[in-house]
Amino acid sequence: MFDTHELGRRPGALQRLSRTVEAPVDLGIDGVIGVPQGSPVELDLRLESVMEGVLVTGTARASAEGECVRCLEPLRQDVVADFQEMFSYPDTDDRGHRKAAADDDAEDDEDIMPLEDGMFDLEPVLRDAVVLALPMQPVCREDCAGLCAECGANLNENPDHHHDAVDIRWAALQGLAGSLGTDEKDNMSGAEAGVDEKQEK
Numbered sequence: 001m002f003d004t005h006e007l008g009r010r011p012g013a014l015q016r017l018s019r020t021v022e023a024p025v026d027l028g029i030d031g032v033i034g035v036p037q038g039s040p041v042e043l044d045l046r047l048e049s050v051m052e053g054v055l056v057t058g059t060a061r062a063s064a065e066g067e068c069v070r071c072l073e074p075l076r077q078d079v080v081a082d083f084q085e086m087f088s089y090p091d092t093d094d095r096g097h098r099k100a101a102a103d104d105d106a107e108d109d110e111d112i113m114p115l116e117d118g119m120f121d122l123e124p125v126l127r128d129a130v131v132l133a134l135p136m137q138p139v140c141r142e143d144c145a146g147l148c149a150e151c152g153a154n155l156n157e158n159p160d161h162h163h164d165a166v167d168i169r170w171a172a173l174q175g176l177a178g179s180l181g182t183d184e185k186d187n188m189s190g191a192e193a194g195v196d197e198k199q200e201k
């Protein structure tokens with residue numbers, strides 16, 4: 001939560017502040033990449049008092065952790081997220097008028113970030129901005145070679161790694177045969193033998 005009391009309600013008043021906060025839970029893209037909970041997030045904020053509330057413009061800087069989608073190695077990546085959000089004084093809409101009955105502006109409520117007793121909650125704004133700034137498909141580096149599709153070897157560590165094209169197909173077939181196991185093979189030949197016996201009768 002941030003306090004706007006120092007800023008005051010006089011339109012045009014400006015306040016800049018820098019603060020380092022601990023990352024809230026789930027700051028990122030679930031299961032892909034994110035800023036670990038509790039790690040530092042540097043915030044540079046510009047608060048501007050306007051008629052209907054406080055306009056907050058800012059930048060967040062943090063370090064995100066995830067996994068390369070190509071080679072599956074852990075990766076760490078700096079994230080810089082810009083955001084701007086209007087926090088409105090209670091009981092007024094964005095034109096400064098008194099709000100109508102609560103059930104009339106249910107849709108508007110989703111867009112309006114409230115100022116409560118001069119305080120605003122930056123967390124949802126921060127979360128949206130960081131998610132937008134993060135890659136959906138993070139890679140450890142742009143030219144990451146990824147893993148061998150046949151055997152899973154890391155091609156970054158083994159740049160000369162390759163399989164002969166014909167050998168790859170044989171290896172796949174051999175792998176398939178091996179996975180069936182001896183018992184299943186015996187069952188199959190037994191079934192075939194049974195069919196043969198019936199046909200003979």
Ligand SMILES: [Zn+2]
Nearest residue numbers: 068071140144
């Ligand atoms: Zn990679």
Ligand SMILES: [Zn+2]
Nearest residue numbers: 148150151153
């Ligand atoms: Zn391979």
